[in-house]
Amino acid sequence: MSDRHPAADMNGHLAIIAVATFLGGLSAALLYGFINIAIGELIIHKYIFHGHWKFCKEEVIPDVDSRNPLVILHNRTIQGLHYIFRPFYVQHWLAHHKHVTKDNQHVAEHGDASPRMQKETLERYPLNTAALLNSSHGMGANIYGLVYQYLLLGFTPLPWFGLLAYYDQPLCLLVYFLPSLMLPLSTVYHKYLHMSNVSRQKKTPWYFRWLLSDPGEDVVRKHFMHHHVNNDRNWNFILFADAVTDVFGMNVDPDEKTMRHMEKLGLQVAVKS
Ligand SMILES: [Zn+2]
Ligand SMILES: [Zn+2]
Ligand SMILES: [Zn+2]
16 A cells, blocks of 8 residues: 655656666666556456457457448458457456456455356357457466467567567567566466465465565455446556556555455455554
């Protein structure tokens, strides 16, 4: 929770950018890489996973009845994008968000929806069986799910910015792409964000124990708000990424009411000493 004045946050951001730009080279590449993955995660989650690009919500995009080549081209383009994006909309919005709302206790204890709930969703969306299975029903991903999700970054500025800025500096380019690995990583640790405090303490493996820190618990609270309070805020699961998207007014901090709501559901995080 941040009780600092927004202007102070803003000055902090500007100071970091100023320092990195001054240092130049690799540290700037790392910073630009981080800014871009924070924005990339926001774009993917909001526009694709939540279907704010509305055609994601359609089950099928029918062929247009037209001879105008531009109209046909537009139709085929939307069909192509729909083919790529729709599975992510199904696994995240139609499966994951519904599971968390309807099956909260099971999710809080085990980090996934109950088998009955998973089966119900699979039967409801037979066109997206592979997507549901590759994404652990929207909660995580196997290697295919991780690779497909990573490729969605092609629809964000991330790779294009990197290639334009660093096409002639391979080491900088490599460093620029490092923060983007936080996207698959955050998909793998997503389920721990959903667990009750007790389950999270018990089940988080040693290589994710850093999630039990203050910044980790901030993500837990904000992700809770994303699911239970306001679906159109708090898009980032990557630690510290909200510092970037705050600039676009995309985040809300948890308030007293939210904390009580979490407590009622048995999801309270450790009390800070
Ligand atoms: Zn979501
Ligand atoms: Zn939405
Ligand atoms: Zn979630």
